[in-house]
Amino acid sequence: MNTATIAHDGHGHGDHHPSGIMRWLTTTNHKDIGTMYMTFSLLMFFLGGLMILLVRAELFQPGLQFLKPEFFNQLIGNHALIMIFGALMPAATGFANWQIPLMIGAPDMALPRLNNWGFWLLPPAATLLTLPFILEFFGVGDGALATGWTFYAPLSIQGGIGVDFAIFAVHILGISSIMGSINIIVTIFNMRAPGMTMMKLPLFVWGWLITAFLLVITLPVLAGAVTMLLMDRHFDTHFFIAAGGGDPILFQHLFWFFGHPEVYILLLPVWGLIPHVLSTFTRKPTYGYKAQVYSFIAIGVLSLVVWAHHFFTAGMPVPALLYFMYSTMSISLPLAVLFFCWVATMWRGAMTFETPMLFALGFIVLFGIAGLTGLVLADVAADAQYHHSYFVVAHFHYALFTGGIMGVMTGVYYWLPKWTGHMYSEKLGKLHFWLTVISFNLTFMPQFFLGLAGMPRRIPDYALQFAEFNAISTVGAFILGFSQLIFAWNIWKCIKGGEKAHAKVWEGAEGLEWELPSPPPHHSWEVQPKVA
Amino acid sequence: MSDAPQPTPQQPQRGHRRLVLQLLGLTAGSAAFGFALVPLYDTLCRQFGINGKSSVNAGEEKDATPGKVDLDRSVTVQFMSTLMPGLPWEIRPLETSVSVHPGELRTTRFLVRNASGEAVTGQAVPSISPGQAAAHLKKIECFCFRQQALGPGESKELPLTFFIDSDIDPNIRELTLAYAFFPAPANPKGGPQ
Numbered sequence: 001m002n003t004a005t006i007a008h009d010g011h012g013h014g015d016h017h018p019s020g021i022m023r024w025l026t027t028t029n030h031k032d033i034g035t036m037y038m039t040f041s042l043l044m045f046f047l048g049g050l051m052i053l054l055v056r057a058e059l060f061q062p063g064l065q066f067l068k069p070e071f072f073n074q075l076i077g078n079h080a081l082i083m084i085f086g087a088l089m090p091a092a093t094g095f096a097n098w099q100i101p102l103m104i105g106a107p108d109m110a111l112p113r114l115n116n117w118g119f120w121l122l123p124p125a126a127t128l129l130t131l132p133f134i135l136e137f138f139g140v141g142d143g144a145l146a147t148g149w150t151f152y153a154p155l156s157i158q159g160g161i162g163v164d165f166a167i168f169a170v171h172i173l174g175i176s177s178i179m180g181s182i183n184i185i186v187t188i189f190n191m192r193a194p195g196m197t198m199m200k201l202p203l204f205v206w207g208w209l210i211t212a213f214l215l216v217i218t219l220p221v222l223a224g225a226v227t228m229l230l231m232d233r234h235f236d237t238h239f240f241i242a243a244g245g246g247d248p249i250l251f252q253h254l255f256w257f258f259g260h261p262e263v264y265i266l267l268l269p270v271w272g273l274i275p276h277v278l279s280t281f282t283r284k285p286t287y288g289y290k291a292q293v294y295s296f297i298a299i300g301v302l303s304l305v306v307w308a309h310h311f312f313t314a315g316m317p318v319p320a321l322l323y324f325m326y327s328t329m330s331i332s333l334p335l336a337v338l339f340f341c342w343v344a345t346m347w348r349g350a351m352t353f354e355t356p357m358l359f360a361l362g363f364i365v366l367f368g369i370a371g372l373t374g375l376v377l378a379d380v381a382a383d384a385q386y387h388h389s390y391f392v393v394a395h396f397h398y399a400l401f402t403g404g405i406m407g408v409m410t411g412v413y414y415w416l417p418k419w420t421g422h423m424y425s426e427k428l429g430k431l432h433f434w435l436t437v438i439s440f441n442l443t444f445m446p447q448f449f450l451g452l453a454g455m456p457r458r459i460p461d462y463a464l465q466f467a468e469f470n471a472i473s474t475v476g477a478f479i480l481g482f483s484q485l486i487f488a489w490n491i492w493k494c495i496k497g498g499e500k501a502h503a504k505v506w507e508g509a510e511g512l513e514w515e516l517p518s519p520p521p522h523h524s525w526e527v528q529p530k531v532a
Numbered sequence: 533m534s535d536a537p538q539p540t541p542q543q544p545q546r547g548h549r550r551l552v553l554q555l556l557g558l559t560a561g562s563a564a565f566g567f568a569l570v571p572l573y574d575t576l577c578r579q580f581g582i583n584g585k586s587s588v589n590a591g592e593e594k595d596a597t598p599g600k601v602d603l604d605r606s607v608t609v610q611f612m613s614t615l616m617p618g619l620p621w622e623i624r625p626l627e628t629s630v631s632v633h634p635g636e637l638r639t640t641r642f643l644v645r646n647a648s649g650e651a652v653t654g655q656a657v658p659s660i661s662p663g664q665a666a667a668h669l670k671k672i673e674c675f676c677f678r679q680q681a682l683g684p685g686e687s688k689e690l691p692l693t694f695f696i697d698s699d700i701d702p703n704i705r706e707l708t709l710a711y712a713f714f715p716a717p718a719n720p721k722g723g724p725q
């Protein structure tokens with residue numbers, strides 16, 4: 001936690017700030033809060049990873065080896081919830097806290113106290129989610145949520161206390177995210193430096209603005225859906241109970257009304273930061289700034305009206321199938337614009353391949369695979385074959401691991417020297433990159449083939465013909481998991497010391513954040529900069 | 533730097549209040565929208581026969597009148613019954629399929645038997661496929677309109693009286709009426725159609 005300490009020392013009248021644990025509990029400083037979000041995210045990344053390594057160990061061979069099926073079911077759903085709500089979303093919020101004030105020339109976030117509350121809701125939520133694992137160990141209850149992360153009724157109505165714990169965790173996480181989003185929107189609208197018009201906002205900030213609006217619009221619907229679920233479970237309502245006049249498929253609609261935009265909630269901040277990295281390491285201005293902004297907006301709006309592609313096979317009238325198919329496919333148009341702009345930014349640039357650039361390039365290639373396989377799944381006729389198979393698992397890991405997590409890693413390597421004032425080890429960074437991309441593909445490429453061959457997801461055992469690909473996938477997963485220790489080690493070393501970073505860490509970097517020293521002072525922009 | 537005035541993030545907060553309130557309003561609106569989706573979904577399903585739901589609720593449907601019988605056309609109606617977990621019954625349709633003319637009133641029966649030694653109450657939930665046909669199959673009398681109580685070992689023939697209205701798409705020559713039998717919930721919300 002050296003980062004902020006250094007920043008703190010540079011600040012002349014820090015004596016009114018508490019120190020030690022109280023400092024972190026009470027801080028309203030955007031950098032401290034950003035650091036806490038990033039740290040929490042990294043911890044959850046390893047927790048979620050550990051869960052899925054147990055799953056992959058079980059799937060190494062056909063038959064049941066290590067895990068009871070009940071425990072297997074608990075691991076898969078909690079892996080997803082921890083990775084999405086514990087690792088990816090907090091990482092994005094950590095970036096927002098650290099970077100948005102620096103990038104728009106604001107002294108801090110608009111609502112600093114709300115910011116502190118927003119973070120401190122996260123640890124209790126993560127505890128609620130994982131507590132049933134421990135309770136079961138002591139003979140209380142029957143373990144954590146075992147329905148998969150989607151909570152589908154009627155399974156979730158029948159589930160044990162794990163479902164209730166998860167419902168409350170989702171409520172708390174939702175409140176935290178909404179508070180964070182409101183803070184970010186208010187900061188972006190009200191705290192920009194003079195001259196920083198909306199169409200001069202850095203793309204990262206634009207991406208986050210759309211994400212924040214999506215969160216405010218969709219999270220309350222998820223909160224409502226899980227509340228209805230809770231009422232069905234305990235208060236004799238029948239929102240999703242067919243015998244009482246309800247409809248379980250309604251739950252799928254409510255869940256995915258949130259769930260599909262959630263994908264873009266996770267991806268938009270990354271799409272925002274990638275152009276900064278590309279422009280820095282190609283030493284060229286971002287190509288098609290306006291086109292990218294409008295694409296962000298288009299994707300944000302479209303993401304709200306395509307949700308039912310997640311359950312084509314649940315039964316829908318043909319016109320509805322066609323509508324959801326074409327609207328889903330239409331998202332690939334603004335997405336193609338983004339890809340075009342990324343490639344055009346690099347075109348004939350003076351490229352160098354530092355770690356952030358490697359991750360950005362890996363992101364573009366692998367995320368492209370996610371997009372193309374997504375088109376296959378959006379096809380109603382094809383989806384009937386691939387639905388609920390490993391093809392889907394592979395597809396959304398290409399989207400969320402490379403699009404989400406590798407995007408976050410891009411940002412971490414890119415901004416870490418700015419935050420800590422030290423350079424990370426480029427050697428370890430590159431090693432981490434190559435191990436990650438190779439083992440990622442080793443893990444998930446075979447899963448496409450498993451899906452095509454008909455292996456269903458969420459099953460602890462499988463038929464013999466799937467054995468080879470599963471073994472390869474498990475080996476890949478273990479290499480992938482352990483490679484991330486290099487990442488953590490590199491970050492730790494960078495916090496502790498290393499070569500001093502300049503204010504403008506990267507020779508080709510543009511933007512307000514590079515005008516502040518590395519690390520930036522405790523209060524970022526005491527005098528707001530003027531943007532020409 | 534220590535001479536610079538303390539930045540006061542609290543200072544511009546008054547200007548933020550309006551925007552925060554608007555955003556909280558948006559949040560509340562989204563939550564309300566989520567709950568409004570429940571009746572909205574139900575209405576849409578009935579309107580378009582999504583999930584095989586009938587177009588009108590039990591009370592109205594009882595008063596439907598068959599109108600003229602269209603002898604030129606006939607539609608095959610298949611019957612299915614599914615037992616949901618927790619209901620110790622045996623059920624089967626006495627006829628697996630019947631052929632009717634649009635407008636023709638028809639009665640058929642389902643045989644149910646309580647295989648347990650206790651009194652059990654069940655609730656049948658109908659579903660019609662294809663979904664476009666759902667609005668055109670009208671049930672005048674149906675055991676699914678209310679819960680059915682069976683004593684220990686008791687068996688019953690449950691009647692169903694229906695007709696197909698003549699507005700049905702002429703391309704639909706076959707449809708399926710499927711019943712899922714659930715253990716009756718303690719506290720039904722109005723009860724299904």
Ligand SMILES: [Cu+2]
Nearest residue numbers: 260307309310
């Ligand atoms: Cu989706």
